Amino acid sequence: MHMRQNILLLIKNYLFPSDCALCNDNLLNADEIKYGLCMNCKESLVYIEGERCNKCGKPLVSEINTCLSCRKSEVSYDRIWALFPYTGKYKELLTKYKFLKKLPLAEYFAEKILDIINKAELNDAIIVPVPPRPGKKKETGWDQVDYLVKKLKKPAKSVCRCLKRKKSSIQKELNREERIENLKGRIYCNKNIQAPKTALVIDDVFTTGSTMEVCASVLKQNGAEKVYGICLFYD
Numbered sequence: 001m002h003m004r005q006n007i008l009l010l011i012k013n014y015l016f017p018s019d020c021a022l023c024n025d026n027l028l029n030a031d032e033i034k035y036g037l038c039m040n041c042k043e044s045l046v047y048i049e050g051e052r053c054n055k056c057g058k059p060l061v062s063e064i065n066t067c068l069s070c071r072k073s074e075v076s077y078d079r080i081w082a083l084f085p086y087t088g089k090y091k092e093l094l095t096k097y098k099f100l101k102k103l104p105l106a107e108y109f110a111e112k113i114l115d116i117i118n119k120a121e122l123n124d125a126i127i128v129p130v131p132p133r134p135g136k137k138k139e140t141g142w143d144q145v146d147y148l149v150k151k152l153k154k155p156a157k158s159v160c161r162c163l164k165r166k167k168s169s170i171q172k173e174l175n176r177e178e179r180i181e182n183l184k185g186r187i188y189c190n191k192n193i194q195a196p197k198t199a200l201v202i203d204d205v206f207t208t209g210s211t212m213e214v215c216a217s218v219l220k221q222n223g224a225e226k227v228y229g230i231c232l233f234y235d
């Protein structure tokens with residue numbers, strides 16, 4: 001980080017002391033303040049290496065290459081990467097970000113996503129945020145996915161907000177197929193914006209994969225050839 005930014009962060013922290021999103025300890029240096037995490041907590045968050053599904057990115061148990069769920073149903077996306085399990089401290093991380101608006105965590109997530117972009121050679125893909133449900137910004141004051149995407153844009157990545165979403169009923173009680181049916185036609189491509197040839201869809205949590213599936217299928221119907229995705233958490 002630049003010296004001037006460092007000093008500004010330290011002054012801000014002196015006036016409004018910030019604490020670690022996970023353990024609440026005071027943050028001590030510019031790096032910790034930047035990410036909103038103390039060094040110990042930050043280092044305790046690990047990407048679990050090992051075999052992952054070559055479609056949805058979830059860890060494989062006894063399957064080879066593709067998980068059972070991705071084998072059972074055709075998927076429109078080419079490949080998803082998912083960072084952390086949606087449990088324990090990882091889940092807490094999202095709660096602190098999404099609901100308590102610990103904004104520096106976006107810097108941390110962005111860095112992790114950029115790591116994947118580099119490793120997977122997705123530098124030419126155009127970033128497409130998953131569209132929020134209508135009214136979300138009004139109710140909660142923000143869209144945590146779009147905020148994260150803005151952080152990704154800084155290192156000169158292109159962003160295309162071509163996907164939109166119409167009102168839909170709550171999805172919690174539905175299974176994957178029902179969710180996909182429910183979302184079809186509600187997520188659509190803005191006709192005035194050309195969908196990118198190679199898209200990289202960004203979302204926070206990958207649960208059944210229905211949102212990613214519908215986003216990918218809509219993008220492909222609108223001219224995308226490849227659709228990749230990165231989710232912060234898998235459930």
Ligand SMILES: [Zn+2]
Pocket residue numbers: 020021022023024025037038039040041042
């Ligand atoms: Zn901590």
Ligand SMILES: [Zn+2]
Pocket residue numbers: 053054055056057058066067068069070071
């Ligand atoms: Zn899978």
